[in-house]
Amino acid sequence: MQAQAVCRKATAEDVDTLYELIKGYAEKGIMLPRSKETLQRQIGTFVVAEIDGEVVGCGSLCKLGDDLVEIRSLGISEGYKGQGIGSKLVDRLIEQAKEQNIGKVMALTYEVRFFERNGFQVVDKEIFRKSMDRLRQLPETALLRRNRRSKTLN
Numbered sequence: 001m002q003a004q005a006v007c008r009k010a011t012a013e014d015v016d017t018l019y020e021l022i023k024g025y026a027e028k029g030i031m032l033p034r035s036k037e038t039l040q041r042q043i044g045t046f047v048v049a050e051i052d053g054e055v056v057g058c059g060s061l062c063k064l065g066d067d068l069v070e071i072r073s074l075g076i077s078e079g080y081k082g083q084g085i086g087s088k089l090v091d092r093l094i095e096q097a098k099e100q101n102i103g104k105v106m107a108l109t110y111e112v113r114f115f116e117r118n119g120f121q122v123v124d125k126e127i128f129r130k131s132m133d134r135l136r137q138l139p140e141t142a143l144l145r146r147n148r149r150s151k152t153l154n
């Protein structure tokens with residue numbers, strides 16, 4: 001039987017592993033690169049998925065406003081995809097957003113079906129323009145998940 005992935009908060013000891021995982025996807029143009037310095041600084045925003053002590057996936061939350069966070073750097077190691085680990089990480093990140101009383105979670109991604117399966121809906125990218133300094137010009141799709149009723153960004 002395959003071991004279950006466990007999600008936990010990332011620690012400084014995960015920086016090198018996260019750097020390599022994100023670098024692999026950044027080189028393919030599907031994720032923004034993160035330097036080790038940035039990862040060290042932002043490690044508190046990351047969660048990792050582990051199987052038998054090995055980190056096999058990660059994701060982070062970036063605060064864009066009082067009621068809006070972005071899921072960033074969500075990636076699963078090759079060989080571990082399609083086992084529910086990405087969904088587990090998304091659940092964990094959504095829980096963290098709820099704990100911070102943040103109502104809206106968004107993502108800019110090519111993995112539209114995956115996010116839809118996880119309760120997100122495709123929205124017009126433009127609604128985030130005010131919240132993001134530089135709305136990326138990449139052809140990624142914007143998706144949004146509302147944790148509770150919200151008066152803004154309707």
Ligand SMILES: CC(C)(COP(=O)(O)OP(=O)(O)OC[C@H]1O[C@@H](n2cnc3c(N)ncnc32)[C@H](O)[C@@H]1OP(=O)(O)O)[C@@H](O)C(=O)NCCC(=O)NCCS
Binds near residue numbers: 081
């Ligand atoms: C997108 C990504 C994070 C998804 O992670 P994942 O662990 O493969 O996702 P899941 O296993 O939870 O779900 C993927 C599929 O596997 C299926 N699945 C879920 N649990 C499963 C299980 N226990 N066994 C087999 N399949 C399963 C899901 O139904 C889903 O199917 P879908 O493609 O029809 O939606 C991963 O593919 C990845 O790292 N992609 C590259 C980086 C990237 O694009 N990241 C997004 C940037 S924000």
